[in-house]
Amino acid sequence: MLLGLLFILFLSYRAWKMRSLSISGMIGAFLVGSAIFLGFAWKGLFLLGCFFVSSSLLSKVKSKQKSFLQDILSKGDQRDIMQVAANGGLPAIIAVVYYFQGTxxxxxxxxxxxxxxxxxxxxxxxxxxxxxxGRPRMLFSLKKVERGTSGAVSLLGSFAGLVGSFFISIMSGFLFSLSILDVLVMTLFGFLGNIFDTVLGQTVQIKYKCKVCQKVTEKRIHCSNIGRKSNSYAFMNNDAVNFTAIVLTTCLAFLIFT
Known part of the structure; x- marks a missing residue:
């Protein structure tokens, strides 16, 4: 157990040194990794690593072409503790429950x-x-918007989401000896999580319209001015949307499988 915790601490530290995580993100990664190691040992930790490493590497791919996102997204490439919790919080909770269930x-x-x-x-x-x-389209209105806009979809992004879900699912199959059917079902549910995220991103995620340049961003302050909420009913930030989408997907799977 001690060896595993030291290994998680080392990886979290290295991720911070490589600027993939902020200091708070490093703490969050250690807590999430420790919880997952408690429940699923090295297999669970390896699967978490597949997610984190692949995501971190993809964030660096053609980073110069993604520089425009800094003007739209509220956070940068360095993941903080809230981003870590949004993506790894529920898997960590499941791991802890699994451990104490003793089954x-x-x-x-x-x-x-x-x-x-x-x-x-x-x-x-x-x-x-x-x-x-090309510019993506909003899921419901099909209106073309700027790349990086929450709630927008593109053919390339949708395909990448499906492949991303399959990647974790196939690795899960190898690690936990799951059947091909399990892998396929898991892939579909994982992709469904992406769809949930898109729907929530369009409907309830808070976005602001800059009063100066009229650009819609996740930043409350843009062009040194406080923006107007683009949707008066929106109240969730991107981290809350990510966490909610994962929870909805997992709860739906739980209801179907039990």
Missing amino acids: NDTLYITLFCLSLAAANSDTWASEIGTLSK
């Missing part, structure tokens, strides 16, 4: 893997989708 019930394993597949699907869709040459 080998595959349901918990499936839900754990599925929740990471949903997180990975959304992350890959966001990181790769922003590289699309």
